[in-house]
Amino acid sequence: MGYIEDLRKIIGHRCISLTGSVVIITDKEGRILLQKRTHPKGKWGLPGGLMELEESTEETARREVREETSLEVGELSLFGVYSGKDYLCTGESGDRWYVVIVVYTCEDFSGEAIISDGESERLEWFLPEDIPAELAKTHKPIIDDWRNKTSR
Numbered sequence: 246m247g248y249i250e251d252l253r254k255i256i257g258h259r260c261i262s263l264t265g266s267v268v269i270i271t272d273k274e275g276r277i278l279l280q281k282r283t284h285p286k287g288k289w290g291l292p293g294g295l296m297e298l299e300e301s302t303e304e305t306a307r308r309e310v311r312e313e314t315s316l317e318v319g320e321l322s323l324f325g326v327y328s329g330k331d332y333l334c335t336g337e338s339g340d341r342w343y344v345v346i347v348v349y350t351c352e353d354f355s356g357e358a359i360i361s362d363g364e365s366e367r368l369e370w371f372l373p374e375d376i377p378a379e380l381a382k383t384h385k386p387i388i389d390d391w392r393n394k395t396s397r
Contacts, residue, residue, distance in 0.1 A: 267293030319353030
């Protein structure tokens with residue numbers, strides 16, 4: 246059992262603050278890798294997840310990408326940190342938390358993008374202009390910022 250599950254046993258359903266990492270992975274064609282997530286159901290988002298105890302945000306990013314996509318990421322560059330009132334999440338259990346998302350970019354990766362856990366329905370590469378509108382609410386501002394920076 247992970248840190249968050251252990252924490253929930255102690256505090257129940259109280260709203261808390263958690264830290265997570267996501268990675269904007271792009272290929273040589275300038276496409277971004279998105280996952281169609283199982284939660285929120287049917288929404289597209291970036292590979293990533295919540296930090297475990299003793300992890301750095303970079304270690305979290307690497308672990309989550311490996312778990313969700315089977316890819317090994319190389320050099321990570323800090324893109325930004327996203328937080329605030331718009332980053333309230335609600336889990337399937339009804340648990341609520343505010344998330345602080347540390348965002349990295351990566352163009353250096355190895356392997357083939359393959360679903361390797363139960364958190365993804367699909368993995369797909371998108372050109373910036375073809376990104377689906379059905380984005381996870383906490384990932385939409387990140388993807389919009391990335392798209393604005395790449396269109397310059």
